[in-house]
Amino acid sequence: MKRMDLLSELVVENQTKMVLLxxxxxxxxxxxxxxxxxxxxxxxxxxxxxxxGETGLLQMVDPGITPGSGPGHLALFGYDPLEFRIGRGILExxxxxxxxxxxxxxxxxxxxTLSPDDVVLDRRAGRISAERNKELISFLSENIKEIRGVxxxxxxxxxxxxxxxxxxxxxxxEVEDADPQKNxxxxxxxxxxxxxxNLTATIANEFIKRVRDLLINEKQANGCLLRGFSQAPHxxxxxxLYKIKPVAIANYPMYKGIARLVGMDxxxxxxxxxxxxxxxxxxxxxxxxxxxxxxxTDSYGEDGNYDAxxxxxxxxxxxxxxxxxLNPDVLVITSDHSTPCQLKNHSWHPVPVLLFSPxxxxxxxxxxxxxxxxxxxxxxxxxxxxxxxxxxxxxxLSKYGA
Amino acid sequence: MKRMDLLSELVVENQTKMVLLxxxxxxxxxxxxxxxxxxxxxxxxxxxxxxxGETGLLQMVDPGITPGSGPGHLALFGYDPLEFRIGRGILExxxxxxxxxxxxxxxxxxxxTLSPDDVVLDRRAGRISAERNKELISFLSENIKEIRGVxxxxxxxxxxxxxxxxxxxxxxxEVEDADPQKNxxxxxxxxxxxxxxNLTATIANEFIKRVRDLLINEKQANGCLLRGFSQAPHxxxxxxLYKIKPVAIANYPMYKGIARLVGMDxxxxxxxxxxxxxxxxxxxxxxxxxxxxxxxTDSYGEDGNYDAxxxxxxxxxxxxxxxxxLNPDVLVITSDHSTPCQLKNHSWHPVPVLLFSPxxxxxxxxxxxxxxxxxxxxxxxxxxxxxxxxxxxxxxLSKYGA
Numbered sequence: 001m002k003r004m005d006l007l008s009e010l011v012v013e014n015q016t017k018m019v020l021l022x023x024x025x026x027x028x029x030x031x032x033x034x035x036x037x038x039x040x041x042x043x044x045x046x047x048x049x050x051x052x053g054e055t056g057l058l059q060m061v062d063p064g065i066t067p068g069s070g071p072g073h074l075a076l077f078g079y080d081p082l083e084f085r086i087g088r089g090i091l092e093x094x095x096x097x098x099x100x101x102x103x104x105x106x107x108x109x110x111x112x113t114l115s116p117d118d119v120v121l122d123r124r125a126g127r128i129s130a131e132r133n134k135e136l137i138s139f140l141s142e143n144i145k146e147i148r149g150v151x152x153x154x155x156x157x158x159x160x161x162x163x164x165x166x167x168x169x170x171x172x173x174e175v176e177d178a179d180p181q182k183n184x185x186x187x188x189x190x191x192x193x194x195x196x197x198n199l200t201a202t203i204a205n206e207f208i209k210r211v212r213d214l215l216i217n218e219k220q221a222n223g224c225l226l227r228g229f230s231q232a233p234h235x236x237x238x239x240x241l242y243k244i245k246p247v248a249i250a251n252y253p254m255y256k257g258i259a260r261l262v263g264m265d266x267x268x269x270x271x272x273x274x275x276x277x278x279x280x281x282x283x284x285x286x287x288x289x290x291x292x293x294x295x296x297t298d299s300y301g302e303d304g305n306y307d308a309x310x311x312x313x314x315x316x317x318x319x320x321x322x323x324x325x326l327n328p329d330v331l332v333i334t335s336d337h338s339t340p341c342q343l344k345n346h347s348w349h350p351v352p353v354l355l356f357s358p359x360x361x362x363x364x365x366x367x368x369x370x371x372x373x374x375x376x377x378x379x380x381x382x383x384x385x386x387x388x389x390x391x392x393x394x395x396x397l398s399k400y401g402a
Numbered sequence: 403m404k405r406m407d408l409l410s411e412l413v414v415e416n417q418t419k420m421v422l423l424x425x426x427x428x429x430x431x432x433x434x435x436x437x438x439x440x441x442x443x444x445x446x447x448x449x450x451x452x453x454x455g456e457t458g459l460l461q462m463v464d465p466g467i468t469p470g471s472g473p474g475h476l477a478l479f480g481y482d483p484l485e486f487r488i489g490r491g492i493l494e495x496x497x498x499x500x501x502x503x504x505x506x507x508x509x510x511x512x513x514x515t516l517s518p519d520d521v522v523l524d525r526r527a528g529r530i531s532a533e534r535n536k537e538l539i540s541f542l543s544e545n546i547k548e549i550r551g552v553x554x555x556x557x558x559x560x561x562x563x564x565x566x567x568x569x570x571x572x573x574x575x576e577v578e579d580a581d582p583q584k585n586x587x588x589x590x591x592x593x594x595x596x597x598x599x600n601l602t603a604t605i606a607n608e609f610i611k612r613v614r615d616l617l618i619n620e621k622q623a624n625g626c627l628l629r630g631f632s633q634a635p636h637x638x639x640x641x642x643l644y645k646i647k648p649v650a651i652a653n654y655p656m657y658k659g660i661a662r663l664v665g666m667d668x669x670x671x672x673x674x675x676x677x678x679x680x681x682x683x684x685x686x687x688x689x690x691x692x693x694x695x696x697x698x699t700d701s702y703g704e705d706g707n708y709d710a711x712x713x714x715x716x717x718x719x720x721x722x723x724x725x726x727x728l729n730p731d732v733l734v735i736t737s738d739h740s741t742p743c744q745l746k747n748h749s750w751h752p753v754p755v756l757l758f759s760p761x762x763x764x765x766x767x768x769x770x771x772x773x774x775x776x777x778x779x780x781x782x783x784x785x786x787x788x789x790x791x792x793x794x795x796x797x798x799l800s801k802y803g804a
Contacts, residue, residue, distance in 0.1 A: 061802055062405055064790035068803035082403045088804040346801055348794040370763055380781040
């Protein structure tokens, strides 16, 4: 029996409040002084929680596997990341703030410069400015709202990039890129890779022609290319699976988007760290599961900026009283993957996790750090097991068997 | 999704060098002084590596399951040993140095004494000497090279034992033993257990008759029996799976044979421990994955010779500088199973493992020993997860999902 189905079978309603604080890319590797970013950070609030709660390490996907943000978050939300996958196109769409529902197909777009006979002269339209991009997207959005009953939504990206989302019945991601991939080649039109993709290919090509007609007088961005057609995965949603009312409190569009895909509500939490911790109390009565996402640890990890990553961790630690004064029944502090400054990239290293509730068996952990967590009572566990543990500590799972 | 397929999907080429040092039967049980063979051994080089690297215990097959050399090694090479199996016949064949390819069928042979009317008088032909065995095999090899287009290769074993390998199209292991199992019974001929085995049974019986004709004037070894027909398993090979160029550096035929089955090159490493560590540097530029196999720990374990096993461990430890001066990117020191002197046999006890690379989170381990490893950051993990971890530390796996 699948774990998810078992949890779903056992779940009961309750009024308990659960907080999942995800500090993106939190896990690290030892720096010059032999300590990881988290170990080096002064975090008395985390340490106190580590002493009173249970700690461990989360194996996000499988040993040695480096997770992208998609699989990392799906695992934290209780989905086996090897069973459920989010396509790259969907994630990019979510990253620019696109709303993607389960039947939608989205694609990554490029503004491009085409010759009068449709030879692609510049796949990036001279890398037009973000401002110009916004103007064009705004103009196109007004003029292309629907094609053959399929709704069209457009989102600006950086430079020449944008995202298009098609919404309607009978769409499919089984469509090849409408992109010759190289300058100087004739336009390549979208083509279905199976009969299921026929409608989408037709819509995509009609979209490209409409864009071409509308932008015919542009010097640089007088056409467009589409690639990476992808569909949101069909997955059971958290509210139905676990009888919870979840909300995402995040600064960045991608994480809001992933949360929406699993059935969370999404609220505006501003553009900075403090915003997250101000938003949380304001939504306390309305929801029972709070996913709070801190991005900046990952960003500094990718920059290889050890001190800045450490400082963000300290900052988050210092904001913990704002969470604790709400008296959550279950509080989990963890991450979606490691981003060691040494690697300037996501990595495969397991992720520290701290679980705090009235029903823990505190171990000998006295700090919140990778190696102290490794001695914790949760052990090294698959990340997608965490959700069940949160529900259990929230007294939301009935007994299995009589 | 199967882990092996996932790794294969994520694997990228790189120039990193990986060493897998397998100290056969390394794991042990406490002796009179309360320490295992490994714990008692003075191994400052191992201990230094344990301090800088990550340690843990490998569960070779499953808790409580004692692995043979086949499953133990398959697991270390990344194959789930419950999914992939090597038949006993194949292992015996590999043990006498037979080269077995994926279509071949091999069988264990006995020289036997038969009466003129084919009653088996002595299934072991009076346990003839290894020398006589070699003479007979040499004579038979010259006279039976092929039967009905199927190639025949013969390998001497100990006393009355030999191995025959049939190579050709349409062969199958679905054949019952050509052996009455008891003296005094009439010869029992090979019989197919399914129609797929028909050709092999025919070839086997014709082989036995040709041997009988050729040895008709022998007093003792005037015939032969065949049993344990088995075929090399169909398995994906390491070079294709993981884009690596692997080589086996081993003293004993069986381990060279297992390595060949998974697609490794095999080189001559002489007949002793020192030979292994002299061969390694000589092949350093040619390969990127080095499987080095030390046999003698297992042999002494099976003898119950605690001190001798301990001394071999110390010897291997003292040879580590020869490995370290090559600056491997990833170095793993472990075993294919435990062989505690107390049991004089393979055992089910998990096996110590030490992984050393620039990307480890060193734990509190200060020695390389079973119980210190049990506190290591790798935890207790299935042995077949190790290969993915080696590839990760060798920076040979791309990110899973965006």
